[in-house]
Amino acid sequence: xxxxxxxxxxxxxxxxxxxxxxxxxxxxxxxxxxxxxxxxxxxxxxxxxxxxxxxxxxxxxxxxxxxxxxxxxxxxxxxxxxxxxxxxxxxxxxxxxxxxx
Numbered sequence: 001x002x003x004x005x006x007x008x009x010x011x012x013x014x015x016x017x018x019x020x021x022x023x024x025x026x027x028x029x030x031x032x033x034x035x036x037x038x039x040x041x042x043x044x045x046x047x048x049x050x051x052x053x054x055x056x057x058x059x060x061x062x063x064x065x066x067x068x069x070x071x072x073x074x075x076x077x078x079x080x081x082x083x084x085x086x087x088x089x090x091x092x093x094x095x096x097x098x099x100x101x
Contacts, residue, residue: 007096036073
């Protein structure tokens with residue numbers, strides 16, 4: 001069962017830079033990364049980091065994601081536990097807050 005890691009960022013730019021670093025430095029596939037944003041109604045929506053979602057409404061996420069509302073959340077699915085530990089350490093290097101998973 002894959003591990004899902006989530007980390008909060010204050011700005012969308014920080015989140016997008018983190019996604020780029022995860023892809024380049026950690027070799028994470030963009031398809032395994034979601035960026036969740038506060039939907040404005042206290043719900044959280046997400047988009048795939050590699051997808052072109054301009055002009056589309058975000059897709060609602062679970063209540064766990066809603067608890068992270070107010071910040072930008074980067075979520076990564078990792079299949080291997082050892083690999084998940086490496087990515088979690090990378091999140092901490094990227095100045096993420098509230099790293100979960």
